[in-house]
Amino acid sequence: MTACYCAKMRAATRKIGSLYDEALAPFRINVAQYSLLRKIQRLQPVSLTQLGHDADLDRSTVSRNVRVLEKAGLAATAKGELDQREAMASLTPLGERTLNDALPAWEKSQQAMEARLGAEKLKLLEEILGAL
Amino acid sequence: MTACYCAKMRAATRKIGSLYDEALAPFRINVAQYSLLRKIQRLQPVSLTQLGHDADLDRSTVSRNVRVLEKAGLAATAKGELDQREAMASLTPLGERTLNDALPAWEKSQQAMEARLGAEKLKLLEEILGAL
């Protein structure tokens, strides 16, 4: 009986995620928050729906995750000017600073991945993940 | 700026997971539950700690996930005979039957992965995930 590809991916993702989380812990964010902050930074001001599309996340998930960032003072939301229904997210100065401060830790994690897998496999992994 | 390997893995895992979840939905279980049920089936009777080791999950996570399976009537726990501290998990007849019934759906999902990636990449993926 073959092993479950999905279960393996889930386990590997948990493991890798905990490494990134550990590296980002000094900045009081986890890798999910780091990724979301990056997306907000790149797209701001951005509606939650758009963030969800970009991150492949359910809109309600984005809504709650952004709220956590708001509570932490890293992001802020404001009603859209054109469309009053939209909640536009953007980074606070603290959010920007946190991303800057955390960058080396993130890069270190990226390098840890490269060290563990090697450039070749890493490239393949990216290709495979992209194909999914 | 390179993309975050971890974020990509997380996104890909969510996507794949939802495919398996969809396939397993008729049996009222998701892929996390399917995996846990399989592990229990393979090791039963098995302590929650051992399950956690095997699944690379926190003990408390296993504890709660097993409780969900119990509520669904798919698994049961009993105090260990040798060690009263241990909660030994095993499948109920319904759990066994559910696993049997769900097997084709799971296999279909596995085959979908093969169809999407091809045998070669899939083998690489397994190798890479194993190396993590």
Add this chain to the structure above:
DNA sequence: CCGAAATGCGGGCATATGCATGAATCATGA
């Protein structure tokens, strides 16, 4: 221009996950 359909959101409900803590039990050494 106005009512219906579409869209964007928040909240409720449920599971998954990890960490820290405290209770129960077991093992070990004095």
Add this chain to the structure above:
DNA sequence: TCATGATTCATGCATATGCCCGCATTTCGG
């Protein structure tokens, strides 16, 4: 035997995630 330390769990706290529903706003057809 008994106190101490180790082990096994459950629970509280927090985040992540998805689905569904109801509300507000926007858009669009008549």
